[in-house]
Amino acid sequence: MTAPTPGADDQSARPLTAQHYTVAALPPSPEGYAAPGMPGAPVPTQEADSPTRHRATPRHRPTTAILTALLAALLGGLAYGFAPLRAADTLGWLAIALAGLVALPLGRLGGPSRAFPPLGALLAAAALLLGQLTQHLRQVHADGPGPAGLLHDTLTTWRADLRPLDLAFYAIALIGGHLLTHRAAARS
DSSP: OOOOOTTSSSOOOOOGGGGOOOOOOOOOOOTTOOOTTSTTOOOOOSSTTSHHHHSOOOOOOHHHHHHHHHHHHHHHHHHHHTSOGGGTTTGGGGHHHHHHHHHHHHHHHHOSOSSHHHHHHHHHHHHHHHHHHHHHHHHHHHHOOOTTOHHHHHHHHHHHHOOHHHHHHHHHHHHHHHHHHHHHHHHO
């Protein structure tokens, strides 16, 4: 707050002591120290020694993200399908691993987009479906295909082998794919 100088507008009736303010003396500073904003203080720049320089803004590549997620879904589904047949009953819980395998590249490379979490959910469920169909294809191929053909017999055995627990696995893949894609995008 400043007081008007007397005589400038002749309306100030304040005494002259109201214009003077006192400031406490500054403590002595170490030799060579210059506080920020004082003459002689170094000016921060955007050079290599600056901490903000090390973290660049991420570049989002949606096409690369989608292609990488498709490749991850394909490879994850095939790895799921080529697991030993005797472990087929316990593999359903790996649906969350398939969801994470698809969600990581989709979220990290694609960035925060509203289209990627539903796409991650669908790709995780598709990877689980591909894995189950591959397991049944291996089983039908080992038993010998019937007269209807390998693909028909595979789909028939897959439909006959569906249980309510498989629906839980698909729900895990869908929810996990959506949530993990959203979280991976938020961390990028």
